[in-house]
Amino acid sequence: MIRAVVSDAIANRLNDPRIEPLSSVTRVEVTADLEYAKVWVSVMGSEGAQRKTLAGLRSAAGYMQKLVAGELNIRTCPRLSFHLDESIKRGEQTLRLIEQVMAETRPGNPPAEGEEQADDSQEQSSRDTQ
Numbered sequence: 001m002i003r004a005v006v007s008d009a010i011a012n013r014l015n016d017p018r019i020e021p022l023s024s025v026t027r028v029e030v031t032a033d034l035e036y037a038k039v040w041v042s043v044m045g046s047e048g049a050q051r052k053t054l055a056g057l058r059s060a061a062g063y064m065q066k067l068v069a070g071e072l073n074i075r076t077c078p079r080l081s082f083h084l085d086e087s088i089k090r091g092e093q094t095l096r097l098i099e100q101v102m103a104e105t106r107p108g109n110p111p112a113e114g115e116e117q118a119d120d121s122q123e124q125s126s127r128d129t130q
Contacts, residue, residue: 002037002078003028005068010041010057013067018056020045026085030078037068037078040085050084057082 007025022044029038041057043050057064061080069077 001071002030002039002068002080005071006039006064006080009060009064009067014056014060014063016056016060018052019060020049020053023053023057026087034074034076034078037080039080039082041082042085042088054082054084 003025006028010019010023010025020043024042025039026042027040029040030036039057041054043053045053058081061082065077065080068080
């Protein structure tokens, strides 16, 4: 519920120019006592844009907490804290590395230095043992 309310607020209710339009809530972690909620946000853009967006969200935390309190049927509303989620960025970097390794190991690509020699020495040692 918190994720949905905060996502809606970012998309439709906040008019802070610091907040990037391509920001999304990726997950929310709520403590067992419902006192605090960590809101993880993914922001597309440069590091400067990410910092500005986080600052804008942190300054609007009270307003968003009020929105969340209106939707939840519990005695106290969790305090919201905003954190940058870099898992998407790390995932993109991982995919890029995998693609790079796959391109290097495709048939038809010349072997890296030393690879061919290692294969020849293994063939020679197997012949010598026979």
